[in-house]
Amino acid sequence: MAEKRDTSLSSEAVVPTESGAAHRHAELVTVIDEARFRYHVLDRPTLADGEYDAMMRELVGLEQEHPELRTPDSPSQKVGAELSTDFASVDHIERMLSLANAFNAQEMAAWNERVVKEVGTAPAYLCELKVDGLAIALVYEKGRLVRGVTRGDGRTGEDVTANVRAIKGIPSQLTGTAEHPVPDLVEVRGEIYFPSAQFEEFNAWAIEHEGRSYANPRNTAAGSLRQKDPRVTAQRPLRMVVHGIGARRGFAVNSQSHAYEMLRAWGLPTSDRVKVVAALDEVLAFIDYYGKHRHDVEHEIDGVVVKVDDLALQGRLGATSKDPRWAIAYKYPPEEVTTKLLDIKVQVGRTGRVTPYAVMEPVTVAGSTVAQATLHNQDVVKRKGVLIGDTIVLRKAGDVIPEVVGPVIELRTGEEREFEMPGECPSCATPIAPQKEGDVDLRCPNTRACPGQLKERVAYLAGRSALDIEALGYEAAAALTCPDAGEAPLKLEGELFELTLEKLAEPQMYQKARGKEAAEGAQELVPYFYTKGTKAKPSAPTKTTVLLLEQIEAAKTKELWRYLTALSIRHVGPSAARELARVLGSLEAIRDASVEDLASVDGVGPTIAQAVVEWFAVDWHREIVERWLAAGVRPSVPARAAGPQPLVGLTVVITGTLAGFTRDGAKDAAQAAGAKVSGSVSKKTSYVVVGENPGSKAEKAEQLGVPVLDEEGFRALLAGELATAAEPDEAAVADGPQAAGSDAASAEAAVDAAADAAADADEEIA
Known part of the structure; x- marks a missing residue:
């Protein structure tokens, strides 16, 4: 058998006393049920066939001697394992309430004021992430999982016990400690979720094997939990995080944080992103932090839950008919909305790739207004199944490119139409084709003369990961290379450092018409780099244009x-x-x-x-x-370090934000000391330096046994205090991937990482 565990039960028959028969029967039921479930559902047996048969014989013998022990739930009365469920309705032992919502700091302050007024003091608050999953209640009796029930209407939910037991990380039997022994009864509240990192991989599998994709991790988690066959649920990477206790018997608890301590001691999966704070400003700081880092978490979140920590104060505050007064959910701006797909157009990128993109009715998602979203290539359009005219689901995870998730098929009218990929470049009308056999992407081969490609290349070279010319944004790049009227100042990016004020006088671009007489939505051609000019005040270079030329001159070195x-x-x-x-x-x-x-x-x-x-x-x-x-370009090259280079021969990976270094500064420091700085972790990596928000590289380092350094350790490494990667100074090595770092997010780190990972990717609609 694949797995072994100590069942604490002998497979040899025993002769229990009259008083011990029921206890022994219960032990056998627990072990046999677990063994059946692992064999039939998880396909990971824990007992050899002989052991299983011996236990079954003992069980049957006990029931023959004590008929009162033979119940419909006994393994002796069931064939195989419970492989399906009809999701019978089950009442919760204690009602599951919903939460009131707050959407800004003012509403949080108003809630805090009500709490303080009611209890007469400023209480401690427990802050935790609001997991975007499926609410569940687990009932444990004497430590054994006896029932798993969905939220339902708060009073009655669906019995999904068999499926819950198929989820990795949910114990069938609580463990307990000397300080926190297993309770007589506890109803555990939590969320079932689909890990974000595995959702894309699962969707790729679903497209290949089921011919469909899933909209989001939350809905996929719900569907996975409600499978009629628990073996299907077992194959999905579902996880759970617990966040509360409902009905209970056999133990006392005095605070929410105390309850979490117990849940963790019993072996239940709790979150490590929980913090007890003393004041509202700390609550808001927690909310702000995870608002910026919500995509660094292993599961989807849609806000933060704030609870009064003290249970006695919770009791004083009470509840309304639907939600507790002692808790509130701060909701982040939605990242998934619906809008109308008005059209699908194409654009050409800097390497010639022709990309379809969605043109939509403008909609606010994740705090910004979006009217366009990339569709990558014609195969993606077909796979997503979107038609022009569809109502679509749009998703924008933080600051990344907006993504069309798929259509809302139920809202189709029959007037929608399919998208057809054009055969020519939208910028220069050159026929497009795959660059080589087997390529999915279609490219324009007119690399030098295609205005669209030149525009994208100019915008890219001015970006932060290249020459970092702030005044040369995307619109300015368009005006330089393919203006709506007038002569283009740039026919090749080689002319960039030859630009003058005179050459910038001609380009004109359409902009929103201004003035009292301008019609709604009207546009007019105006000089882009010069002021419009009037009879009283002639056209002149704008301040931004003067700054642009100054920044181009400064970029020469x-x-x-x-x-x-x-x-x-x-x-x-x-x-x-x-x-x-x-x-x-x-x-x-x-x-x-x-x-x-x-x-x-x-x-x-x-x-x-x-x-x-x-x-x-x-x-x-x-x-x-x-x-x-x-034109006078003289790129600078940092002088090689004249002193010792203690890191020669070592490979260092830097991930996350370091308080005392920029991302480039950390790389430069390591390279100046002789190290090779890599973007990926392997067995050949000497050290991984982690800061705040280290991501998957820190986890991989831990898996491979690569030494992990925090910022203090990194400084020791640079100073030559860590001689070799084989014998790191344990005092300087961080305790796992949660090494200390800056509290601030690093936009620069994200930009550079994206540039490294997609150096040859085209710029897409943002």
């Missing part, structure tokens, strides 16, 4: 790696560019290097090396570099 990134060479993101710049030292040297020379650079390899050589083999590509150099 930016770091070499930024220039290399700005060239839009496939596969070359900031990390590879840093390594090439560090080793080769100039654009000319990189241009003239062979594949072998480039591939020998740490962290580059043959694929990137080949891409660099192929890029510089193109005449007009070399022209870009030559014109930049002729």
Whole structure:
């Protein structure tokens, strides 16, 4: 058998006393039920066949001697295991209430004021994440799970016991400790959820095997829990987090946090993102933090639940007919909404990829107004099953690109129509096709002369992961390369450093018409880089235009790696560019290097090396570099450290936000000390440095046994106080992936990580 455990029961027959027969019978029922469930549902047996048969014989013998023990629930009266359920209605022992909601700080302050007024003091509050899952109540008697019931209407729910037992992490038997022994009875409240990281993978499987995709983790969790066959539920990666106690007998509890301590001691899955605070400002700080970090959690959340911690005060506050007065849910702005799909259009990206995107009725989602969303390619449009004219579900997780989840089929009228991918580039009308056999994406091969591709490349080179020219945003890039009227100042990005005020005088772009006589929605052509001009005041460069030219001039001495990134060479993101710049030292040297020379650079390899050589083999590509150099571009290269380099031969991965370093600063410090800085964790990694919000890299380090350092440990490493990766100083190694770091989120880290991961990806609709 695959698994072994100590059942604390002998498989040899025993002769119990009259008083011990019922106890022995109960023990056998527990072990046999568990063994059946693991064998038939989970396919992970815990007992050998001989052990199982011996226990069954003993059970039957006891029931023959004591007929009163033979009940319909006895394993002797059932064939196999319980493999399906009809979801019978079951009353909760204690009613499950809902929660009142707050949507801003003012409403939270008003709730806090009511609480303080009622109890006469400022109470301690327990803050926890509001899991976007399926509410469940588990009933344990003498530590044994006897029932799992959905919320239902709060009084009556569906019996999903068999399915609940199939979920990993939910114990069939509570453990208990000397301080917190197993209770006589406890009704545990919690949420069943579908882990966010596994949802996309599951959806890919569902599309392949079921021909459909699922809308979101919450609905998928609900559907997975309500499967008629628990074996299906067992195959889904469902998890649970408990957050409260309902009915109870055989123990006392004095606070919400005390209850969580007990739940954890009994072996139930509790959250480690729970905090007891003393004042409203700390509550709001907790809410604000997870508002920024809600996508760093392993499950979906839609807010924060705040509870009065003291149970005696909870009793004084009482409840309304539907929700407790001692708790409230702060709801974050919704991330999933519905809107009308008005059209599907296409755009061309900086590497020529032609991408369909959705044009929608503007809708507010995750705190911002969205009117467009990428659809990636024609296969994705078909897979999502959306038609032009559909009501669609739109999702925007934080600051990422908005995603069309799928159509609301029930609202179709019959007037919807299918999208057809065009055969030509939307910018230059060149026929589009896959770049190589087997490619899903269609590309425009007119790389040099396509205005759309040039616009995207210019916008990219001005971005934070390249030359970081703040005044050169997407609209300015469009005005430079393909204005609505007037001559385009840029025909090639090589002309960037040749721009003058005179060259910027012609481009005009359509903008919203202004003035009292302007009609609603009307547009007018106006100079983009100059003021409109009047009889009294002639047109002149705007302040932003003057700033743009100043920033372009200042960019002439930016770091070499930024220039290399700005060239839009496939596969070359900031990390590879840093390594090439560090080793080769100039654009000319990189241009003239062979594949072998480039591939020998740490962290580059043959694929990137080949891409660099192929890029510089193109005449007009070399022209870009030559014109930049002729215009006075002199990229800077940090001087090599003259002192000792204690990290030579070590590979370091840096993840999360460090209080004393920017992301680039941490990389530069490690590289100056001789280390190779990698973007991924492997068995060859010497150290993983973690800050606030470390993400999956810290978890992988823990799995692989790679030493994990916090910021203090990182500084010790840079100082040469940790001699080798094989023998790290334990005092400087962080206790797992939760190493100390900054409390602030790092937008810069997110930008750089995205640039590294998708160096050759096109810019899409944001």
